[in-house]
Amino acid sequence: MEESIPAGSVKLKETGSLLTGKFTTATDVSDIDALVSKALEYKADPYKDSQLGARKRIGLLFLNPSLRTRLSTQIAARNLGMEAIVFNVDKEGWQLEFEEGAIMSGSTSEHVKDAAPILGSYFDILCIRTFPSLVNRTDDYSELYISEFIKYCGRPVISLESATLHPLQSLTDVITITEQTLQRPADFKGRKPKVVLTWAPHVKPLPQCVANSFSQWMCAWQGKSEFVISHPGEYELAPEFTNGARIEYDQDKALKDADFVYVKNWSTYNDYGKIFENDPSWMLSVEKLQLTRQAKVMHCLPVRRNVELSDEVLDSTHSIVTQQAGNRVWAAQAVISELLRR
Amino acid sequence: MEESIPAGSVKLKETGSLLTGKFTTATDVSDIDALVSKALEYKADPYKDSQLGARKRIGLLFLNPSLRTRLSTQIAARNLGMEAIVFNVDKEGWQLEFEEGAIMSGSTSEHVKDAAPILGSYFDILCIRTFPSLVNRTDDYSELYISEFIKYCGRPVISLESATLHPLQSLTDVITITEQTLQRPADFKGRKPKVVLTWAPHVKPLPQCVANSFSQWMCAWQGKSEFVISHPGEYELAPEFTNGARIEYDQDKALKDADFVYVKNWSTYNDYGKIFENDPSWMLSVEKLQLTRQAKVMHCLPVRRNVELSDEVLDSTHSIVTQQAGNRVWAAQAVISELLRR
Amino acid sequence: MEESIPAGSVKLKETGSLLTGKFTTATDVSDIDALVSKALEYKADPYKDSQLGARKRIGLLFLNPSLRTRLSTQIAARNLGMEAIVFNVDKEGWQLEFEEGAIMSGSTSEHVKDAAPILGSYFDILCIRTFPSLVNRTDDYSELYISEFIKYCGRPVISLESATLHPLQSLTDVITITEQTLQRPADFKGRKPKVVLTWAPHVKPLPQCVANSFSQWMCAWQGKSEFVISHPGEYELAPEFTNGARIEYDQDKALKDADFVYVKNWSTYNDYGKIFENDPSWMLSVEKLQLTRQAKVMHCLPVRRNVELSDEVLDSTHSIVTQQAGNRVWAAQAVISELLRR
Structure with missing residues (x-):
């Protein structure tokens, strides 16, 4: 890992603060x-x-x-x-x-x-x-x-x-990725983790918050990850939050060699708040995970089993959703x- | 101020209590x-x-x-x-x-x-x-x-x-008036504050509690204020709580030289629980406040802006509703x- | 009392626990x-x-x-x-x-x-x-x-x-019976208290939980009471929880010489979740209590007055429902x- 993740190594100035005076973005x-x-x-x-x-x-x-x-x-x-x-x-x-x-x-x-x-x-x-x-x-x-x-x-x-x-969720997500990489230093020696945010099907129109926010944080966490977003064409996120991210409409290509796959549904941003395509093949499965580097799977919960993510994935060692929620x-x-x- | 308001000067007997054993009136x-x-x-x-x-x-x-x-x-x-x-x-x-x-x-x-x-x-x-x-x-x-x-x-x-x-509200109100008079002793030298409770329009029938209670406390706070209630004729309050108060049906006359104006809607007591007249001219405005001695404006909140009280009043230094709620x-x-x- | 109730006399092993690691039954x-x-x-x-x-x-x-x-x-x-x-x-x-x-x-x-x-x-x-x-x-x-x-x-x-x-309720009930017997040792010298669980009318179908659970605990509290259940024939409880209890369909016979009467409605177990007979004569009254040894009356609350239990009983010294809830x-x-x- 070229840029070491500095957990435990940062000395905070006792008089300073890491925040502007609020925490909303x-x-x-x-x-x-x-x-x-x-x-x-x-x-x-x-x-x-x-x-x-x-x-x-x-x-x-x-x-x-x-x-x-x-x-x-x-x-x-x-x-x-x-x-x-x-x-x-x-x-x-x-x-x-x-x-x-x-x-x-x-x-x-x-x-x-x-x-x-x-x-x-x-x-x-x-x-x-x-x-x-x-x-x-x-x-x-x-x-x-x-x-x-x-x-x-x-x-x-x-x-x-x-x-x-949803910034508390996104901070949690960065904590969880950091923690995982620190636990397996050999896996990340000399390279950044590849993190993929992928759209998943759902049964009702959901906010874009979690996806917007995760993308915003990944882009702000500059140089610490290789970040890719994957979704069907109609599900573009707000450009203000994806600036700096690579968009890859082919989910298989996006998943290739991923270390972390963040699964999340969201409704449309452009023609606002709708569900268009809801292709079940976008559900993350164990087969698709074979394209990855034994990726860890993340989700903010609650998750619709066998709609967003298969039982097989959630019940496997790929899933870190409980650690993440903790x-x-x-x-x-x-x-x-x-x-x-x- | 003839009768000094004794904040800070009262010594409570350690063994006594200021309450009967409950606090409901x-x-x-x-x-x-x-x-x-x-x-x-x-x-x-x-x-x-x-x-x-x-x-x-x-x-x-x-x-x-x-x-x-x-x-x-x-x-x-x-x-x-x-x-x-x-x-x-x-x-x-x-x-x-x-x-x-x-x-x-x-x-x-x-x-x-x-x-x-x-x-x-x-x-x-x-x-x-x-x-x-x-x-x-x-x-x-x-x-x-x-x-x-x-x-x-x-x-x-x-x-x-x-x-x-609503006795906790009324105690709060007396606290707030006391605090204000203590902060401006020169204004109240040799005279009692004039306190006006005025009815205001609303969109639905509200209880009489806050008005009953404020009147009851003002009357019980004997000799500490000059207390006037103003409302359209149909909105008489229960006599048991207004005994000792002056009723003035002409709002302008009531407001004359007021130090504190308490604004509150209530529904009818006599033909019970109704809205009769709902004359928007009873809404307290900056113009009406010119009749007063730069009166401070009170309200128990929540307040319907531009129905009970104008934005202009609430956003001015007349308003002490935040202090009051605190x-x-x-x-x-x-x-x-x-x-x-x- | 042949078997003394050991309140206060039990020394718990500091390293042991009285529970299996949960408390659901x-x-x-x-x-x-x-x-x-x-x-x-x-x-x-x-x-x-x-x-x-x-x-x-x-x-x-x-x-x-x-x-x-x-x-x-x-x-x-x-x-x-x-x-x-x-x-x-x-x-x-x-x-x-x-x-x-x-x-x-x-x-x-x-x-x-x-x-x-x-x-x-x-x-x-x-x-x-x-x-x-x-x-x-x-x-x-x-x-x-x-x-x-x-x-x-x-x-x-x-x-x-x-x-x-409803095991927390049942533990409460055993505590209450124990406490009562300890308070009146002379009454229980050389004999076990007779405890009667009796069905009572109600206006809607209720779960069997409280009755199941009380019966289960009384049966588990082996040798400490003479336990009788009384109800109209259609209201049999689940056999798994009444194993060891005497069932007596005649309420008067059941109440004879009772020290404690636990009153509770429940819906049918066999033809599940229904109200069949709802005979008001099953309501516990002061007359019926004359059959008992000045029995104490228990109920888990909330109680429908004059449906499950008469005012006369609840307002008398027979009732220990407040102590029980405490x-x-x-x-x-x-x-x-x-x-x-x-």
């Missing part, structure tokens, strides 16, 4: 490898900073449901000694207004301009999950919801998945600790 | 100013009693949804070292029976006589939110639900808003600590 | 009396092991709603210093697949094979509530859901009520502590 991170190292240090010693968050509170606001993200973030905060409070927003009871100047005589009951500062006064860090509509691309890609929270709450904001990105805790812990240190 | 408080002082002490030093609630548990039972009340009460309890457990009642899964002698062959699955003592055995303090039906005034104003919990749970009960009152924490903390000290 | 317990003693020790001194669970996490997964079980288990975990995290599964958002080899193109979004190991990586102990369908007896009695979680999560599992059993905490605490000690 790869561009908030000044040094991805340093953040990964931090996460792996927490994995080795979860309670090393168990007093860092004492008498601090983190609020987890879910405008959309969550399992792994909620639990891993709650656990990460508690490991740092923070109080974590979850609030699932009942759409009936608390519909937020985001439009400037709205005459609120309709169904929305509170404006983000009023809600966000209160939440900012209750919490030291605010985490928010908000999904895209998949109806209006301009609205979704403007990231209005999370941007307005950032604008009005006055606190560091962590995205728990927004309309277009790493969600350490990603969140690294991010929260950096925001606390500011 | 202004009449549970023996000395409002002393309770306000206590709250302001917690605002200055949130963790001064961080061991007071050690190994004590507070239960927050929501028969109706909540955001600010839930969060601020949870935070207050944690500041005192208490364990706080929230339970949102699923109406489908756990409908309570309140009628004495009921043959429970219908939709209710548990009688308050059985549920309340169990909750009392699990918690040291019990908090309850229960909204009015707005259909049957006699039932709502009998406060059956919260009264039965008090009767059967055997523990101190805190109202998180009941059918007719004070919810200190109100709850003062109340819980008093109940713990008993 | 009576057969997981090696010594019921020792577990009861442990629970009563916690009742006397809730915080005696307040550091045992430090830096351990317990997850409470509810596929079905809960009040008492959730609260008592949360409190028990906190008394032991554990972090307790509750997650109520939204049926819409997270439907689990349990079928091996399923092609997941339908409504289920995640397979237990993928979800359970992640939960196992997040928590030290996993608690699960999952109700029966009452439609397909074979499926329900196979206990597929909880078995799959046990198989795939890799952690000790505690049942918070499963398709056919004991849920100590049952859970004993179980969790045993699993932590392994």
Whole structure:
């Protein structure tokens, strides 16, 4: 490996922070490898900073449901000694207004301009999950919801998945790839891992967040991997997030010699939010994995078995999805600790 | 100011309590100013009693949804070292029976006589939110639900808003007014602040709780303010809560020289639970504020922008709604600590 | 009492455990009396092991709603210093697949094979509530859901009520009976308490769990009670759980000289999940209690008043349902502590 992956070797300046003051996109991170190292240090010693968050509170606001993200973030905060409070927003009871100047005589009951500062006064860090509509691309890609929270709450904001990105998932993914390469140094001696993001079939239209975000992070993790995206032609991702990636429409070619295969469905970006082709042959199978270098298979979960990925793959030693989901805790812990240190 | 507001100057007897053993109405408080002082002490030093609630548990039972009340009460309890457990009642899964002698062959699955003592055995303090039906005034104003919990749970009960009152909000409001007057002593030298509660338009029938309660507290806060209520004729409040207040149907006259304007919608009390007149000219605007002494504007939130209050007012320095909502924490903390000290 | 009930007298081997490594059925317990003693020790001194669970996490997964079980288990975990995290599964958002080899193109979004190991990586102990369908007896009695979680999560599992059993309730019931007999030693000198489980009417078909489980525990609590089950002929319970119990179809005969009467409705087992006869004369009344030795009346709650049990009984000194529900905490605490000690 020409450029060694520096887990454990980075010395953080005690006074600096690896983050801009929020965590909603790869561009908030000044040094991805340093953040990964931090996460792996927490994995080795979860309670090393168990007093860092004492008498601090983190609020987890879910405008959309969550399992792994909620639990891993709650656990990460508690490991740092923070109080974590979850609030699932009942759409009936608390519909937020985001439009400037709205005459609120309709169904929305509170404006983000009023809600966000209160939440900012209750919490030291605010985490928010908000999904895209998949109806209006301009609205979704403007990231209005999370941007307005950032604008009005006055606190560091962590995205728990927004309309277009899922940075805690992507940091987790880089941690997992790093960890794998560190565990098998001989395999990666003198070469970069080949990482392939491949589209997979699904039964309903899903957001592009995980794919956008993984691509954004892989491109930002410059020079550390050979990154390829593969999908049927209609499923182009937003160019702003794939800038620097190689696109290969032939899945077999893409998989050739891959070390890591990230499997994920997403709906169309161009003719927005739709399922066009849903060719079952794009499902990753053990046969296809023979094209790879015994690739490890990743997925953010939940996964539709025998639709996105075959049982055979998921139940084989190729799959690292459980390790990957476990790493969600350490990603969140690294991010929260950096925001606390500011 | 003839009667100085005694924040910080009251010495509580360590063995006494400012509360009757519950907190559901202004009449549970023996000395409002002393309770306000206590709250302001917690605002200055949130963790001064961080061991007071050690190994004590507070239960927050929501028969109706909540955001600010839930969060601020949870935070207050944690500041005192208490364990706080929230339970949102699923109406489908756990409908309570309140009628004495009921043959429970219908939709209710548990009688308050059985549920309340169990909750009392699990918690040291019990908090309850229960909204009015707005259909049957006699039932709502009998406060059956919260009264039965008090009767059967055997523990101190805190109202998180009941059918007719919202005392944690009102205590917050007195705290906020007190704080403002203390910050500008010159403005209030030799005179009491003029406080106006004004009705505002809305799009659906709301409970009278916040208005009832604010009026009850202002009247109980004897001699500390000049208190005026203004509303269209049909929106008379329950006389039991406005006894001592001046009613002024002309909003302009009411606003004249006001120091604080509390804006709130409520539905009719007499012909119960309805919206009659909904005159948009009752919305508070910057023009109307010119009648006042640069009044500070209060609202319990959530607020319908440009229906109850204009953007211009809410985005101006007149508005203290964020400060007010922040004070919810200190109100709850003062109340819980008093109940713990008993 | 020929065989003294050994509360307080059992010395646990510090290195052993009273449980098999899970708690889903009576057969997981090696010594019921020792577990009861442990629970009563916690009742006397809730915080005696307040550091045992430090830096351990317990997850409470509810596929079905809960009040008492959730609260008592949360409190028990906190008394032991554990972090307790509750997650109520939204049926819409997270439907689990349990079928091996399923092609997941339908409504289920995640397979237990993928979800359970992640939960196992997040928590030290996993608690699960999952109700029966009452439609397909074979499926329900196979206990597929909880078995799959046990198989795939890799952690000790505690049942918070499963398709056919409710062991935390039953342990609570044995604790309560033990406590009562210890409080009145003269009454039980030289004889075993007579314990009657009697069917009662209800308005909708209920699971057999509580009745199955109580019967299973009474039979396992060998030689400690004279145990009788009474119900109309159509309401036979599953033979696997009543093996060792006397069945008496005449309720009056069953009640004769009873010391404890456990009242509970259940739907039919044979022609599965139905209500046949719903004879109101099976409701326990004060008249019927005259047949007993001033029996104490038990119920797991929630109870339909004047359908299952009369007001007169519930409001009399016969009823120990509040004491019983309070004991849920100590049952859970004993179980969790045993699993932590392994």
